Amino acid sequence: MLHATNLTLARDGRTILTGITLTAHPEQVTAIIGPNGSGKTTLMAALTGDLPPTIGQITLNGDSIARLSPRHLATRRAVLAQETQVAFPFTVSEILQLGLEAGPGPADPALIPRLLAEVDLSGTAHRPIHALSGGERQRIHFARALAQARRPRSDQGPMWLFLDEPVSSLDIAHQLMVMRRARRFAAEGGGVVAVMHDLNLTAMTADHVILLSEGRLLAAGPPTYVMTDRLLSQAYRCDIRTNRTPTTGPYLLPQMAGAAV
Amino acid sequence: MVALPLAQRSQSRPQPRAVTLTLVALLLAVSVLSLGTGAAGLTPLRLFAAFTGGEPLTQAESLILYDIRLPRLAMGLMVGAALAVAGALMQGLFRNPLADPGIVGVGAGAGLGAVMAIVLGGLLPPALAALTGAHLIPFAAFLGGWIATLILTRVASSGGQTAIATLLLAGIALGAIAGAATGILTYIADDQQLRDLTFWSMGSLAGASWAKIATALPLILPALLLSPLLARALNALALGEPQAAHLGIHVERTKRLTVLATAAAAGAATAIAGGIGFIGIVVPHLLRLAIGPDHRALLPNAALLGGTLLIGADMIARTITAPAEVPIGIVTATLGAPVFLWILLRRRGLAGI
Numbered sequence A: 001m002l003h004a005t006n007l008t009l010a011r012d013g014r015t016i017l018t019g020i021t022l023t024a025h026p027e028q029v030t031a032i033i034g035p036n037g038s039g040k041t042t043l044m045a046a047l048t049g050d051l052p053p054t055i056g057q058i059t060l061n062g063d064s065i066a067r068l069s070p071r072h073l074a075t076r077r078a079v080l081a082q083e084t085q086v087a088f089p090f091t092v093s094e095i096l097q098l099g100l101e102a103g104p105g106p107a108d109p110a111l112i113p114r115l116l117a118e119v120d121l122s123g124t125a126h127r128p129i130h131a132l133s134g135g136e137r138q139r140i141h142f143a144r145a146l147a148q149a150r151r152p153r154s155d156q157g158p159m160w161l162f163l164d165e166p167v168s169s170l171d172i173a174h175q176l177m178v179m180r181r182a183r184r185f186a187a188e189g190g191g192v193v194a195v196m197h198d199l200n201l202t203a204m205t206a207d208h209v210i211l212l213s214e215g216r217l218l219a220a221g222p223p224t225y226v227m228t229d230r231l232l233s234q235a236y237r238c239d240i241r242t243n244r245t246p247t248t249g250p251y252l253l254p255q256m257a258g259a260a261v
Numbered sequence B: 001m002v003a004l005p006l007a008q009r010s011q012s013r014p015q016p017r018a019v020t021l022t023l024v025a026l027l028l029a030v031s032v033l034s035l036g037t038g039a040a041g042l043t044p045l046r047l048f049a050a051f052t053g054g055e056p057l058t059q060a061e062s063l064i065l066y067d068i069r070l071p072r073l074a075m076g077l078m079v080g081a082a083l084a085v086a087g088a089l090m091q092g093l094f095r096n097p098l099a100d101p102g103i104v105g106v107g108a109g110a111g112l113g114a115v116m117a118i119v120l121g122g123l124l125p126p127a128l129a130a131l132t133g134a135h136l137i138p139f140a141a142f143l144g145g146w147i148a149t150l151i152l153t154r155v156a157s158s159g160g161q162t163a164i165a166t167l168l169l170a171g172i173a174l175g176a177i178a179g180a181a182t183g184i185l186t187y188i189a190d191d192q193q194l195r196d197l198t199f200w201s202m203g204s205l206a207g208a209s210w211a212k213i214a215t216a217l218p219l220i221l222p223a224l225l226l227s228p229l230l231a232r233a234l235n236a237l238a239l240g241e242p243q244a245a246h247l248g249i250h251v252e253r254t255k256r257l258t259v260l261a262t263a264a265a266a267g268a269a270t271a272i273a274g275g276i277g278f279i280g281i282v283v284p285h286l287l288r289l290a291i292g293p294d295h296r297a298l299l300p301n302a303a304l305l306g307g308t309l310l311i312g313a314d315m316i317a318r319t320i321t322a323p324a325e326v327p328i329g330i331v332t333a334t335l336g337a338p339v340f341l342w343i344l345l346r347r348r349g350l351a352g353i
Helices: A040-048 A070-074 A092-102 A111-118 A134-148 A172-187 A199-205 A229-236 B003-011 B016-035 B044-051 B059-094 B106-123 B126-156 B164-188 B191-202 B210-237 B241-246 B251-273 B279-291 B295-319 B328-347
Strands: A002-011 A014-024 A029-033 A055-060 A077-080 A160-164 A191-195 A208-213 A216-221 A242-245 A249-252
Touching: A002 A040, A014 A040, A014 A208, A014 A216, A029 A040, A029 A172, A029 A199, A040 A160, A040 A191, A040 B241, A070 A077, A077 A134, A077 B241, A092 A111, A092 A134, A092 B210, A111 A134, A134 A160, A134 A172, A160 A172, A172 A191, A172 A199, A199 A249, A208 A229, A216 A229, B016 B044, B016 B059, B016 B279, B016 B295, B044 B059, B059 B210, B059 B251, B059 B279, B059 B295, B106 B126, B106 B164, B106 B191, B106 B251, B126 B164, B126 B210, B126 B251, B210 B241, B210 B251, B210 B295, B241 B251, B279 B295, B279 B328, B295 B328
Parallel strands: A029 A191, A029 A208, A077 A160, A160 A191
Antiparallel strands: A002 A014, A002 A055, A208 A216, A242 A249
16 A cells, blocks of 8 residues: 655645645555646655655555665565666666566566567567667666566555656557556556546556645546546636547547537 | 667677676786886786786885886776766766866865965964974865865755755855866966966875875775665665655665765875866776666776776876876876766757767
C-alpha cells in the first residue's frame, strides 16, 4: 500500500502541492492526471522520494520512505523518469544491468534478452543507447525499471513501479504494449503508479484515477467516477465531453471539446 | 547515419581484461625503457646484463638507478595514475567527459599554494623554513588544492544537496580568485622566483625523490583504492541524479566521496609534480573508446594507462634535449592536446560530449 498524508510541497517559496492525501493499492494501476503545471511530476517526485515534502508524510508498504535508505527503497520501487539522458555511451545491456543490480535478489544477466523482447527491442543488447531513437530509449528505460521490479511480489510485500509519462514518445502500438505490460505487473501482485497525459489510455488502463488541479487533489476514484464532463472540464479549463462504451468505460474525442452540450 | 559505425564499434569492444593485460605489459615495457634511458649512459642492455649475472653495476650506476631513475619512475606512475583517475572520477561526477579537476578549482588552488610558497616562503620564520625545507612548495600546493575543494563544497552545497551547475560555477570563481592572487604574487616575485614559478607551472618529475613520493602517497593511494568502490554509483549517476537515487545510490554521499578522492589524488599529484595537463582528460577518453564507459573497468585501467603515459612522456621530456630537460607539462600538452581535439572532432554532435 502507498499512502500519502496531507502532502504539501513548496519550492523556492512557491507552493506546488497543497494538502494531498491519497492511497494507491497493489494489484492496481493508479493513474495521476491533470493539466500542465498541476503538480503531477512534483507529486511523482515526492512519492518516489526524490523531493522530501515540506509537510506531510509518505509510507510505502507501511514504512515511511523518508526513513528508508536509497538501497532499501530501490528494492521496493522502480522508477521510469519522464526523461533520462545517459551521459556516456553505455550499451543497452549495461543500462539494464543497473536495474537488475538495484532490485532485490541476485542480478541474473540471463533476464536481459527476455526484458528486451518484452519491449520489442530484441537484439539491441550490445548497441550503445545513444544509437537508439527517442521512443526506443524510453522503452529501454521502461525495461530497466522492469529489471529492477522483476518480482512484482515477494515476502517483503508488493513491488512498486512508478512511471512518469511512460508513453510520451511512443507510437500507438508501443503505447498499448507498455500499458498492457504495466497492467500485467499489477495483475501479478505489484503496484503501478503512472503519470498520464492521454486520457483515453488512462480510462482504458487505470483502476484508480487521481485528478490534480493547481496542486490540489480534485477527485480520486475509478475512471467512471473521476472522468466526467464536469470534473475534467473544471480541471483542464476546457469544455470536455466524455462518452462511454459498454465494456471499457469512458472515452473522449478531442473533436467534441467545446461542442454544445 | 552516425549510429551505425558507433554500434559496430561497440559490438567489437575488446574485453576489459585483455585491455588490462595489454596495459600491464605496456607499463612494464615502458618502465624498463625508462629505467634504461637518460643523460647518464646507463642503457637497458647494461641493466639486463647486470641483472643476469654479468658485470655488476658500479656504485655510480647503482646510484643513478636506485636514487634517480627508480624514484622518478615511481613518481611518474603515481602522478599519472592519480591524474587519470581523478579525471575519470570528476567526469563521472559531472556527467561530462570534458570535466577535469583543473575545472573545479583544485588545480588553481594547488597552484596558488605553490606560488605562495615560492614567493613568500622566504618570509617564514627560519625555524619553520628549516623544518619544511624542500617540502614547502609541494605541501603548500596540496594545502591550496584542499582548501579550494573545501570552499567549493561549502559554497555549492545547501541543505545536503550539491547542484553540479553551482559546483562548476563556484569552480570557475575559485579559479579566477586563485588566478588573480597568483598574478599579484608574480608581480612581486624577483627574477629567481619567476624562473622557479615558470618551471613549476609547467610541471616536472625532475625533482623526484623517495621523500617526495612519501609525502604524496598517503593521499594518492587511499584515493586510488577508494575509486573502484564508487564505480557502480558513478555508472548509475550517468543516468542523472534522480535516476541514480531510484537505482538505490546514495547520491549525496557518492558526490562527497568523489570530490574528496579527486581532491586528494589531483591535489597531491599537482603538489609534487606541478601542473601536468591533459592526462586527466585524454586517458579516460581513450579508454571509453576502447572498453566503454563502465567505471568498474574504466577506473583501474585509467590508473594503468595514466601511469604508462606519464612515464613515457617523462622519457621524452628528459631525452629530447638531453642533457637538458623539457618540462613534462609541455610534452603532455603537445601530445595530449591534438588527441583531445581529434576526439572532439570525431565525436562532435554525438550525445555524451
